[in-house]
Amino acid sequence: MEITYTHAHSQRVLRQRNLLVIVSVILGVLSGILLLVTATRDREVVLQPILTRPLAVNSAGVSREYLELITRDTAVLTLDRSPSNLEYWMKSVLEITAPSAQGKIRGDLMKIVNEQRGSSIAQFFTIQTMEIDPKNLWSTVTGDLHTIVGNKVVSNERRTFRFDWQYSGLSLKLVGFGMMQTGKEKDQ
Numbered sequence: 608m609e610i611t612y613t614h615a616h617s618q619r620v621l622r623q624r625n626l627l628v629i630v631s632v633i634l635g636v637l638s639g640i641l642l643l644v645t646a647t648r649d650r651e652v653v654l655q656p657i658l659t660r661p662l663a664v665n666s667a668g669v670s671r672e673y674l675e676l677i678t679r680d681t682a683v684l685t686l687d688r689s690p691s692n693l694e695y696w697m698k699s700v701l702e703i704t705a706p707s708a709q710g711k712i713r714g715d716l717m718k719i720v721n722e723q724r725g726s727s728i729a730q731f732f733t734i735q736t737m738e739i740d741p742k743n744l745w746s747t748v749t750g751d752l753h754t755i756v757g758n759k760v761v762s763n764e765r766r767t768f769r770f771d772w773q774y775s776g777l778s779l780k781l782v783g784f785g786m787m788q789t790g791k792e793k794d795q
Contacts, residue, residue, distance in 0.1 A: 669741045669774050677779055678737060678746040678770055685784060686732035686752065686768065693720045705773045705780035712783070729755045735765075744772040747787065 649666050664673055681703060688696045697716045704712050734750040747769045754762040771783040 664777050664779075666777060669744065669772070669779055671739055671741050673779070674739050674741050674744075674746055674772070675737060677772075678739065678748060679734065681770055681781060681784075682732060682734060682748045682750075682768065686730065688719075688723070689729035690723055690726055693724060700781075703781050705775075705782045707773070708780075708782040712781070727757045731755075732766075732768075744774060746770050746772070 662670075662673055662676070664670070684696070684699055684703075697713075697720055700716060701709060701713060731753050732748075732750055733753070734748050736749045738747045740746065747767055749765065749767040752762075752764050752766045753760055767787045768784060769787050770781060773780050773782045
C-alpha cells in the first residue's frame, strides 16, 4: 500500500512540475514576443507647447514643425545674450547640445563668455526667415542681429546662422551652429 501511495504522490508531483515547466515556457515566449514588439514599434511622445495644436515626436524622424520650433527657440537662446546672463546662457546651450559635440561647443562658448564678461555689450536677434531640412537635420535662420553697448544700439546687421542637429531615440540635440558667410561678407 505504501508503494502505491508513494507512486501516486510521485505522479502528482511530476504532473505539477511538468505543468510549471509548460507555464514557464509559455510566459517566456510571451515575454519575448512583447519585448520584440516593443523594440520594433515606433515610439511617439505628444508635446503640448503653447500652440493651437498638439505636436508629436516619434522614432521615425523629426517632423518639420518640431524642427522649426526647436530652431526658433535655439536661435533666440544662442543669439540673445548680455553680460548679466552669460553663465545661464552657456549652461542652457550646453543642455541642448549632443554629448559628442559638447567639448567643441563649450570651448567656443567659453571664448565668447571670456570676451563679454565685464563688458556692457549685449545682443539680440530678430528672426526674419527660416529654412528647415528635417531629412538632413539642419536649419538656418536669417534675421537682424542687434548689438548694444550700454544703452545705445551700435549695430543692426542682417545675418544668417546655421544649426546642425542629431536625432537619437526621441531626442533632438544640437551638434553645431554658427554664422554663415554670404558673398558680401566674404568680400570684406
